[in-house]
Amino acid sequence: MVKSTSKDAQDLFRSLHSAYSATPTNLKIIDMYVVFAVFTALIQVAYMALVGSFPFNSFLSGVLSCVGTAVLAVCLRIQVNKENKEFKDLAPELAFADFVLCNLVLHLVIINFLG
Amino acid sequence: MMNLSRSVALISLFLLPLLSFSFSVDNPTDRRVLVLLDDLSLKSSHSIFFSTLKSRGFDLDFKLADDSKLALQRYGQYLYDGLIIFAPSTERFGGALDSKSIADFVDSGRDLILSADTSASDLIRGIALECGVDFDEDSSAMVIDHSSFSLSDGDHTLIAADDLVKSDVILGKTKIEAPVLFRGVAHSLNPTNNLVLKVLSASPSAYSANPSSKLSSPPQLTGSAISLVSVMQARNNARVVISGSLQLFSDRLFRSGVQKAGSPNKYEKSGNEQFATELSKWVFHERGHLKAGSLVHHRVGETDEPAIYRIKDDLEFSVEILEWSGRSWEPYVADDLQVQFYMMSPYVLKTLSTDKKGMFHTSFKVPDVYGVFQFKVEYEKLGYTTLSLSKQIPVRPYRHNEYERFIPTAYPYYGACFTTMAGFFVFSFVYLYHK
Numbered sequence: 001m002v003k004s005t006s007k008d009a010q011d012l013f014r015s016l017h018s019a020y021s022a023t024p025t026n027l028k029i030i031d032m033y034v035v036f037a038v039f040t041a042l043i044q045v046a047y048m049a050l051v052g053s054f055p056f057n058s059f060l061s062g063v064l065s066c067v068g069t070a071v072l073a074v075c076l077r078i079q080v081n082k083e084n085k086e087f088k089d090l091a092p093e094l095a096f097a098d099f100v101l102c103n104l105v106l107h108l109v110i111i112n113f114l115g
Numbered sequence: 116m117m118n119l120s121r122s123v124a125l126i127s128l129f130l131l132p133l134l135s136f137s138f139s140v141d142n143p144t145d146r147r148v149l150v151l152l153d154d155l156s157l158k159s160s161h162s163i164f165f166s167t168l169k170s171r172g173f174d175l176d177f178k179l180a181d182d183s184k185l186a187l188q189r190y191g192q193y194l195y196d197g198l199i200i201f202a203p204s205t206e207r208f209g210g211a212l213d214s215k216s217i218a219d220f221v222d223s224g225r226d227l228i229l230s231a232d233t234s235a236s237d238l239i240r241g242i243a244l245e246c247g248v249d250f251d252e253d254s255s256a257m258v259i260d261h262s263s264f265s266l267s268d269g270d271h272t273l274i275a276a277d278d279l280v281k282s283d284v285i286l287g288k289t290k291i292e293a294p295v296l297f298r299g300v301a302h303s304l305n306p307t308n309n310l311v312l313k314v315l316s317a318s319p320s321a322y323s324a325n326p327s328s329k330l331s332s333p334p335q336l337t338g339s340a341i342s343l344v345s346v347m348q349a350r351n352n353a354r355v356v357i358s359g360s361l362q363l364f365s366d367r368l369f370r371s372g373v374q375k376a377g378s379p380n381k382y383e384k385s386g387n388e389q390f391a392t393e394l395s396k397w398v399f400h401e402r403g404h405l406k407a408g409s410l411v412h413h414r415v416g417e418t419d420e421p422a423i424y425r426i427k428d429d430l431e432f433s434v435e436i437l438e439w440s441g442r443s444w445e446p447y448v449a450d451d452l453q454v455q456f457y458m459m460s461p462y463v464l465k466t467l468s469t470d471k472k473g474m475f476h477t478s479f480k481v482p483d484v485y486g487v488f489q490f491k492v493e494y495e496k497l498g499y500t501t502l503s504l505s506k507q508i509p510v511r512p513y514r515h516n517e518y519e520r521f522i523p524t525a526y527p528y529y530g531a532c533f534t535t536m537a538g539f540f541v542f543s544f545v546y547l548y549h550k
Contacts, residue, residue, distance in 0.1 A: 025549060026546060026549065029542070029545055029546050029549060030542075030546070033538065033539075033542040036538055037535060037538065040531050040534060040535060040538075041531075043527075043531070044527060044528060044531050047527050051524055052524075054522070054524050054525075055522045055524060055525040055528070058522065058525035058528040058529070059525070059528055061528060061532060062527070062528030062529075062531040062532055063531075065531065065532045065535045065536075066531060066535050069535055069538075069539055073542075096543075096546070096547070100543060103539050107532075107535075107536050107539075110532050111532065114525075114528070114529060114532055115522075115525075
């Protein structure tokens with residue numbers, strides 16, 4: 001039983017991997033960016049757990065910048081993905097322009113709140 | 116003319132309250148003392164004691180205890196600043212005096228010397244009870260000591276006591292070498308009462324019993340629990356001396372020599388005169404009366420007192436304390452005065468250092484807690500007046516622009532923000548221009 005479940009897990013992983021390799025490159029680039037942002041957020045949370053939350057506004061600002069930009073990147077991915085029927089008529093350039101603008105606003109707020 | 120006399124009357128009306136204060140810090144001289152005697156021969160049999168008082172500037176007013184014109188107050192003003200009651204057998208005072216008026220007298224801050232003797236009336240016991248001193252209930256009992264008596268006496272009731280309290284304030288700097296002669300009744304103090312103090316205690320072999328009858332049961336008061344002379348300093352700093360022996364103050368015991376049984380030392384003169392004189396100096400505030408000037412505090416480097424401090428400020432604190440020397444206010448010198456920076460509990464407790472001219476100062480850092488604090492000086496030293504000074508001051512936290520511009524603990528967050536921005540920039544390039 002254990003052997004079959006581990007074989008199932010391996011099969012699952014392999015199928016996921018092959019399916020993922022089929023995604024277009026631009027989506028993979030967005031995914032990498034999201035992973036980078038979330039990773040940075042996790043590092044900050046670990047640091048706060050170690051040191052304490054003294055300048056809490058700085059902590060929030062740092063975490064929020066990572067999480068916010070990750071969320072915006074996910075939104076971009078949703079809008080740009082050709083398999084997504086909902087945004088079929090949305091031009092990818094418009095999506096990207098929205099992404100850039102939102103990020104600008106986000107970083108402005110972050111720098112203000114950083115203290 | 117009418118205007119002048121009226122203004123003089125008005126001015127004297129304002130001055131009148133100042134004339135009859137007790138030991139007031141403004142008017143510590145001119146002490147009028149009422150001496151109540153139950154027998155006018157006490158004036159001559161205790162003449163040395165009274166003449167030492169007169170030579171120190173006291174105005175003694177001798178009256179019989181049942182004099183019908185006795186009064187401590189007239190029209191609400193006290194006529195005397197001190198009271199000596201050498202009337203152990205008086206059952207009732209004459210005039211307007213009773214134990215309640217004497218209790219009010221002490222309550223107003225005035226001093227009292229009370230002495231019982233081989234017989235103490237209920238009135239005297241009642242007054243002593245008000246001050247926290249319990250005379251022996253047996254009215255025929257005296258203090259008997261079979262190992263600490265004076266060799267000049269036959270029946271062991273003339274005690275030669277040398278168990279004095281160790282206090283330079285109460286008994287003076289010079290040690291009283293000779294034992295103090297005592298013949299009278301015993302009293303005890305409630306051990307939970309922290310206002311009374313035994314100045315002269317009996318030796319462990321003393322007991323209180325009727326010397327002329329056989330003991331049927333063990334005596335109630337024995338040993339060092341027996342106090343021969345006690346003092347009480349009330350919370351308003353009025354001082355009371357209660358003695359179990361009137362003979363202690365008499366000329367005969369002042370002049371007599373003493374040799375304690377079992378001790379080879381023979382003294383030409385007993386310690387009574389020195390003891391009584393020093394004690395009277397203490398009770399009438401000629402020693403150990405402290406006065407505090409204002410509490411001064413300011414930040415290091417400034418001279419004005421700020422209205423509010425910030426946490427982690429450096430501040431300096433100083434207070435001036437003077438001691439009345441009998442004639443003038445002298446600087447008080449001590450090394451155990453402490454100041455607390457107090458909010459529900461002392462956050463800072465520092466011992467003040469003195470410049471020997473009466474100024475006590477220290478400096479410390481305001482703690483890292485904000486709130487409303489008090490500078491508190493609570494000084495209760497044996498024999499000295501209690502000092503209870505406090506001054507309130509608020510402490511605020513940092514204003515938002517008083518922090519460092521860039522907080523070192525937050526550097527990773529700063530780094531993360533800028534890294535994210537750089538990442539976004541790089542990402543947008545790669546996304547737009549990848550092949």
